Amino acid sequence: MSELGNIIEDMIQRLLVDSVDHTLLERSEGGGWEGDLWSKLEENGLPIMLAEPKEKGGEFGWREAYLVAMAAGRHALPLPLPEAIAAGWLLALSGIVAPEGRLGLAAGDGLVVEGDTAHGRLPRVAWGRHLTHVVATTCDQVVLIPVEGCAVVPGDNLAGEPRDDLVFDGVEVLSAPCPPGFGTETSRQLGALLRSAQMAGAIATLLERSLAYAGERQQFGKLIGGFQAVQHMMAVLAEESAAAAMAAEQAFAALDLGRDKDFAIAAAKVRTGEAAGRAASIAHQVLGAMGFAREHPLHFASRRLWSWRAEFGSEAEWAERIADMVIPMGGDGLWAFVTAAQADPM
Incomplete structure (x- = not known):
């Protein structure tokens, strides 16, 4: 592992060991948002660690993101940190300026984009009710969708993590062609x-x-x-x-x-x-x-x-x-x- 990888792994492990305990995990089940913990993640720059990817001269790449995602799984982190990292990377490579707020990631199944508006339903979006924007790909486009314009159908997975359907009809979106080598899926x-x-x-x-x-x-x-x-x-x-x-x-x-x-x-x-x-x-x-x-x-x-x-x-x-x-x-x-x-x- 590189020296940079060691630094990232040490940081995320210390942060989650100190923050994620039995009480927090119990409290988070049922759809709650752990705002204080999310603020700590933001203070350390983790949700946006690939917002300036290596392809564009950034310091971090997917090898470092692996260490963060694995640590999130190891500690059962009840927040969509891995999804935010991937969403920020997709936006950066497609040339869409990432908005402020909480980014999520969704498969583009059921998403129809016509011009600058979108219709359809994104099923089982992780922490959908707490996001400000969600990123998905469809028809070889990267699409940034504001959650504010969506109807949220609450749901949970077996672990009690929010998995909400986002339903929208005519929501204004930003879109751009997928980066070279990437596409609808x-x-x-x-x-x-x-x-x-x-x-x-x-x-x-x-x-x-x-x-x-x-x-x-x-x-x-x-x-x-x-x-x-x-x-x-x-x-x-x-x-x-x-x-x-x-x-x-x-x-x-x-x-x-x-x-x-x-x-x-x-x-x-x-x-x-x-x-x-x-x-x-x-x-x-x-x-x-x-x-x-x-x-x-x-x-x-x-x-x-x-x-x-x-x-x-x-x-x-x-x-x-x-x-x-x-x-x-x-x-x-x-x-x-x-x-x-x-x-x-x-």
């Missing part, structure tokens, strides 16, 4: 990318808590971590955590390196989604009934994993996209593609 791809890193972070938390519990819980006069069956489960959990982190990291690096982002993002969403299911299952087996208790923090990570793996496309959807990309290559072409697509380490 870009906002969905970026959402899948962010969720892959967040899931990798949450899985790391499951591993940490499971190891701690196995090292303190006794059964039949022996620590449960000493039983071979539990050791095997912990080994599988560690494997899934490492695989998820590597898949997500490589997808973020692909954006910085100009490698095949379509394949890397699809692979990351599939692999982290699969890891999320296995990791949550193992963690709850290790902790037993304790892990399901409201007072225990394990459920903050596992409920987010169950929610995030379905957002911005499920594993099945992204696996189909991978198949569409690689089947025409044939066996020899696929091998050459995979071996050439390895990103440099972060």
